Amino acid sequence: MREIRQPGVYPYVFSRYVEPIATVRPGETVAIYTVDAFEDQITSESETPSDILGPYLNPQTGPIFIEGAEPGDTLLARIEHIEPTRNWAVSAFIPYFGGLTATKFTRLLHEPLPERVWIYQIEDGWLRHSDRLRFPWRPFLGTIGTAPEIEAISALAPSDHGGNMDVPDVKPGNTVLLPVRVPGALFFTGDVHAGQGQGELCGVALEISAKVTITFDLIKRRPIAWPRIESPDELMTVGSARPMEDAARIAYTELIAWLEELGWDRWDAYQALTQIGSLYVGNMVDTNYSLVAKIAKAYATPSG
Amino acid sequence: MREIRQPGVYPYVFSRYVEPIATVRPGETVAIYTVDAFEDQITSESETPSDILGPYLNPQTGPIFIEGAEPGDTLLARIEHIEPTRNWAVSAFIPYFGGLTATKFTRLLHEPLPERVWIYQIEDGWLRHSDRLRFPWRPFLGTIGTAPEIEAISALAPSDHGGNMDVPDVKPGNTVLLPVRVPGALFFTGDVHAGQGQGELCGVALEISAKVTITFDLIKRRPIAWPRIESPDELMTVGSARPMEDAARIAYTELIAWLEELGWDRWDAYQALTQIGSLYVGNMVDTNYSLVAKIAKAYATPSG
Amino acid sequence: MREIRQPGVYPYVFSRYVEPIATVRPGETVAIYTVDAFEDQITSESETPSDILGPYLNPQTGPIFIEGAEPGDTLLARIEHIEPTRNWAVSAFIPYFGGLTATKFTRLLHEPLPERVWIYQIEDGWLRHSDRLRFPWRPFLGTIGTAPEIEAISALAPSDHGGNMDVPDVKPGNTVLLPVRVPGALFFTGDVHAGQGQGELCGVALEISAKVTITFDLIKRRPIAWPRIESPDELMTVGSARPMEDAARIAYTELIAWLEELGWDRWDAYQALTQIGSLYVGNMVDTNYSLVAKIAKAYATPSG
Amino acid sequence: MREIRQPGVYPYVFSRYVEPIATVRPGETVAIYTVDAFEDQITSESETPSDILGPYLNPQTGPIFIEGAEPGDTLLARIEHIEPTRNWAVSAFIPYFGGLTATKFTRLLHEPLPERVWIYQIEDGWLRHSDRLRFPWRPFLGTIGTAPEIEAISALAPSDHGGNMDVPDVKPGNTVLLPVRVPGALFFTGDVHAGQGQGELCGVALEISAKVTITFDLIKRRPIAWPRIESPDELMTVGSARPMEDAARIAYTELIAWLEELGWDRWDAYQALTQIGSLYVGNMVDTNYSLVAKIAKAYATPSG
Secondary structure (H helix, E strand, C coil), rough: CEEEEECCCCCCCCCCCCCCCECCCCCCCCEEEEECCCCCCCCCCCCCCCHEEEECCEEEEEEEEEEECEEEEEEEEEECCCCCCCCEEEEEEECCCCCCCCCCCCCEEEECCCEEEEEEEEEEEEECCCCCEEEEEECCEEEECCCCCCCEEECCEEEEEECCCHHHHHCCCCCEEEEEECCCEEEEEEEECCCCCCCCCCCCCEEEEEEEEEEEEEECCCCCCCCCEEECCCEEEEECCCCHHHHHHHHHHHHHHHHHCCCHHHHHHHHHHHHHCCEEEECCCCCCCCEEEEEEHHHCCCCC | CEEEECCCCCCCCCCCCCCCCEEEEECCCEEEECCCCCCCCCCCCCCCCHHHHHCCCEEEEEEEEECCCCCCCCCEEEEEEECCCCEEEEEECCCCCCCCCCCCCCCCCCHHHHHHHHEEEECEEEEECCCCCCCECCEEEEEEEEEECCCCCEEEECCCCCCCCCCCCCCCCCEEECCCCCCCCCEEEEEECCCCCCCCCCCCCCECCCCEEEEEEEEECCCCCCCCCEEECCCEEEECCCCCCHHHHHHHHHHHHHHCCCCCCHHHHHHHHHHHCCCEEEEEECCEEEEEEEHHHHHHHCCC | EEECCCCCCCCCCCCCCCCEEEEEEECCEEEEECCCCCCCCCCCCCCCCHHCCCCCCCCCEEEEEECCCCCCCEEEEEEEEEEECCEEEEEEEECCCCCCCCCCCCCCCCCCCCCCEEEEEEEEEEEEEECCCEEEECCCCEEEECCCCCCECCCCCCCCECCCCCCCCCCCCCCCEEEEECCCCEEEEEEEEEECCEECCCCCCCCCEEEEEEEEEEECCCCCCEEEEECCCEEEEEEEEEHHHHHHHHHHHHHHHHHHHCCCCCCHHHHHHHHHHHEEEEEEECCCCEEEEEEEEHHHHHHH | CEECCCCCCCCCECCCCCCCCCEECCCEEEEEEEECCCCCCCCCCCCCHHHHHCCCCCCCCCCCCECCCCCCCEEEEEEEEEEEEECEEEEEEECCCCCCCCCCCCCCCCCCCCEEEEEEECCCCECCCHHHCCCEECCCEEEECCCCCCCEEEECCCEEECCCCCCCCCCCCCEEEEEECCCCEEEEEEEEECCCCCCCCCCCCEEEEEEEEEEEEEEEECCCCCCCCCCCCCCEEEEECCCCCHHHHHHHHHHHHHHHCCCCCHHHHHHHHHHHCCCEEEEECCCCCCEEEEHHHHHHCCCC
């Protein structure tokens, strides 16, 4: 299996103007190496993130050019496997960043909350900081997406191209569907998390560097407006916006659109999701909030 | 077991100024009869809700006076059992109400979406409208709460007294913790749902009339600020506000407060919920949105 | 001119269940005495508001029963004059209350901002705290409204009944139009401000006790959905909601409705307000935010 | 005076990766030619915008390289004069775009509002569509800003670099202060409006092509976080975010910061803006909402 490593500087934006680092054929499986959201710069609990970090955050590996991908297609990225490339993960409290603090946008007059670094050891399928702070290995890709048509979007922001969604369902066994908006799609990924709760409350999950195995494929001439996820049992859509209710509206409207593509009447779909849909918060900390709407395949494609 | 039925007019507000219909002792289990959110007025798919319904919606059964309850206590309501008192449930599309429509508050210039009634038969543990629209029996209390200190809050609104939260975890086997803000607590409940997805997308779940068995208890002199839910395996807090991110902030801050009461350091709790918390949307349709934050007891009270 | 003073306890809610303190005929002018939002309890800069204040805040004078007012009518309250009944005003920083702080609803983990009282002397048409903090006398009614049909709404909250809008255009020379939802309308007012900026940033304006002269009138059988204000030169509508964009949507939609009542085509009105409307923030601190949309009468009722 | 015209394709992003079209010295006054937000493509009321317009919208003139500008400086752009280069302006209703409609982000299930084009003639200082739709000439720059450090931001979006703020105070006689984040600042402007109400309600103002006269200057080594505006009488700050209350928080916090730079104590400034600040909505339709906070210089720099 081919291995893809970033040859030079990591990109910090999703953009068509970044030079591809590799070309992949539909159907091909590759291993992609990623660094953590801090570019592996925070390594000990005695460090102060705000002294170390500048504006260049959340480095991605990419872009990867997908052969034959053209605007209007849908790119499939099946996550096969995630393997850590080191035996520890890092979390941190960063000043004016997170879900329960004043931020750059929810700008208030408070002093920042305490700054702090948390290092977890990876042992036997667990991430361990202490007896109390000990969580299972549940890896996923925090950031994944394609290049937008016009903008260069910060790797910190999720939007309709994917990006920094921080959605735990982007995990091994599931397939992410992404819009193709430029020739070759230009796929980027990074920000692997060894685990994360819904909401990513303090803004920093269990950040690791990793080797990620992905199989790419294409659906020709089927545009999608926002990212989707398919698991063995569920159909999911991701909406990213502010305020959070707009992310919820996008996610559920897109899921109705998906059901319509599967032959549903729109109003039946609206009714069905009222009774059997799921809706959870991926992140409540990034430039946009990401919400995930779901329906079990058992209800989406009943035999009737 | 004592049965409690509304003797006269159902209350449409949570208020200390409504006369109690019964008095219950801590430790007592009672059966409470409820009508559906439309006061059982919509009975067929040929009806037009906006012709039938006025401003008096979501009738509650109550208030029930809890002996010995005083402001500053916490009321426990353990949901033992929910039994339908008819063999069908109703859902509906109501003009300018729901999650994917302009509403009274998200006021826009669009014409309303189509109006419609959906009747489901209850059969063998399923709610069945058609082969496609067929969902399992997963009953819970859509509305539950106590009287606020000063206001009379519409039974359509959730807030820090509980109320119309539409949270599926208010279900048999779980205990709801509610603030006591007036003498006797003044407990109200109603709006039973035979099932509902997260978000209650169109605004109307599988509405039924029901017999609800609840055991009440009191924790003296322990005030709580917002409702909580305890299941056999999880601790949950419910925040209700707009925009939705404020509901998320309330829910997770309250869950940190709960962990602090259990002996946690605040910053450890903030870190733990980042990595292992859950956050889902109860409703995205009511006067306030309700979000539920959770932590598994296995992580909240580790042996370490 | 008849004078109306609160005979007993001030009401802290807008509710049909509060006993009227006076009856007024349409066309009558009365003088109403009000206390400040702290019920005149904070009198010196050495005091600590959080030690003094309980949950009973923003006392209103009322309700006043308007003879002949029935649900579906519109009540007109023309503000004739506002006179202070003491020679000083008070402002304050209250913990977890205000526009640039974490609050009960935007709940975060920060410590509160500093608490502080500011006393201003009224001298020669100015409010003076110091050379730097010296502002002109621009009095208005912070809180004004009628009883809702069902709820008892806290005097701290603005909504479609009016209430705590904190809109500086509720001032002498202007007429406030309020919905009548219960027999007699049940008018409440209070919370006089000697002056306030747009947004009421820290949450507490220049609070005074006052004598307010108001002429009441009725428009029979003309319901309005939200409060309106008419000045000699402008038509204004007030929307109160969260998030703030919902308040903006309500205010402008109501102003389009008003123009339609005056004979405009809906789409012409939408176009005209795009080019010539005004939209300012009354408050960004209360339970709901209040925004005011305006159009000059010169554009609303052109000779053409 | 030197005239600057776009030599080739107009840029649709604010980005450091767009080649400068001219270099200007601090102190220099230049005339800049701009096209309208539709790139002058909509010219008659019989046209259908959605047939004509693609994703490349709101073309800017630029970037203009400012000699000696370095990151950490502040760029001053004094608007001297705006002259239309044609005798008509255009407004339009665009499907799913505007303040009182479902949009890409506030995604709902409604059909779009009616689509429509409005052409206004410029005559004697007025914009005239009909006797009813007739508004004065009040020109300003809808879009103005500098290149961000990392991203390429759509010309449709306002943020901390300026951009599509749609703030009527960006007008002749006023000076816009912009952050310098890249060498040469890279100034872009366009989207001239012959007039606009606060909020830009339907999303499209009175759009014209124009000749804009601007004098540039630099303040060395004084970084600002968000755009500011200085008029002869007022200090203003612009916050752009969603939800709208976040834009309000940013604008007022930045105005407090400005007052602190002028020697104010932070808490005095918070108090002063409570009593004498202004806060209006520039746009309620763009990717972010823009709010403007103001204080009169008479209060900001009292003699005391």
